[in-house]
Amino acid sequence: MLVRQIAVGTMQNFVYLLADRPGGVGLVVDSGWEIDPVIKAAKEAGVTVRFAVATHRHSDHTSSLRELADSLGAKVVAHRRSPIDHDVSVDDGDVLSLGEAEVKVIYTPGHTEDSICLYDGEDLFTGDTLFIGNCGRTDLPGGSQKELFGSLHDVILKLPPSTVVYPGHDYGDVPFRRLGEEALSNPVLSARDYDEFLGVP
Numbered sequence: 209m210l211v212r213q214i215a216v217g218t219m220q221n222f223v224y225l226l227a228d229r230p231g232g233v234g235l236v237v238d239s240g241w242e243i244d245p246v247i248k249a250a251k252e253a254g255v256t257v258r259f260a261v262a263t264h265r266h267s268d269h270t271s272s273l274r275e276l277a278d279s280l281g282a283k284v285v286a287h288r289r290s291p292i293d294h295d296v297s298v299d300d301g302d303v304l305s306l307g308e309a310e311v312k313v314i315y316t317p318g319h320t321e322d323s324i325c326l327y328d329g330e331d332l333f334t335g336d337t338l339f340i341g342n343c344g345r346t347d348l349p350g351g352s353q354k355e356l357f358g359s360l361h362d363v364i365l366k367l368p369p370s371t372v373v374y375p376g377h378d379y380g381d382v383p384f385r386r387l388g389e390e391a392l393s394n395p396v397l398s399a400r401d402y403d404e405f406l407g408v409p
C-alpha cells in the first residue's frame with residue numbers, strides 16, 4: 209500500500225493519501241485546511257483518487273473535504289451518523305475497494321459519534337480517536353469517555369501489534385508508531401481498566 213502522510217494547517221493536522229500502488233487507485237483521509245498539498249501528492253504519485261473520507265465531523269478534518277473531492281473527481285465518504293455533506297454513508301465493516309487493495313471501515317465512537325478508523329490490513333488511520341501518546345478529547349458534542357475506552361480497548365487493541373498507527377494530528381514524539389509499541393507507552397492504551405483510563409491526564 210502506498211501511504212503519504214501530509215502535514216497541513218495550523219493545528220498540526222495530518223491528512224493521508226493511500227493507494228493500492230504508485231500510479232494506482234486511492235483515497236484521501238480528511239481535509240481541513242489546505243487542499244493543494246494533497247492534490248500535489250496525488251499528482252506526483254499518479255494516483256486516481258476515488259474517495260475523500262472523513263474520519264469524523266470536526267471542521268479541522270472536513271471543512272475542505274467537498275472542495276478536495278470535487279477537485280479530484282472523488283466521492284465524499286463519512287459514517288452514516290455524520291452530519292457533514294457526503295455522497296457515501298459507511299458503517300463498521302464496510303469496505304472501500306482501491307484497485308487491488310481494500311480498506312476497511314472500523315467504527316470507533318467516543319471522540320465523536322461518527323468517528324471511524326480506516327484499516328488496510330497493515331496500517332490504521334485513526335483520526336482523533338487515537339494519537340501517538342494520547343487519545344482524542346471527549347468533552348465536545350457527541351463525545352463519550354465510555355465509548356472511547358471501548359473503541360480503544362475492545363476494537364483497536366484487538367488488531368495485530370504490527371499495525372502502524374497513523375493519527376489525525378502530529379501530537380506525539382513521532383508521527384506514527386506500531387500499535388504494539390504504542391500499547392506499552394501510551395497511557396490511554398496501557399490503562400488496565402476504565403477507572404485507570406479516566407485518570408489519564
Ligand SMILES: [Fe+2]
Pocket residue numbers: 264266319336344
Ligand atoms: Fe476532532
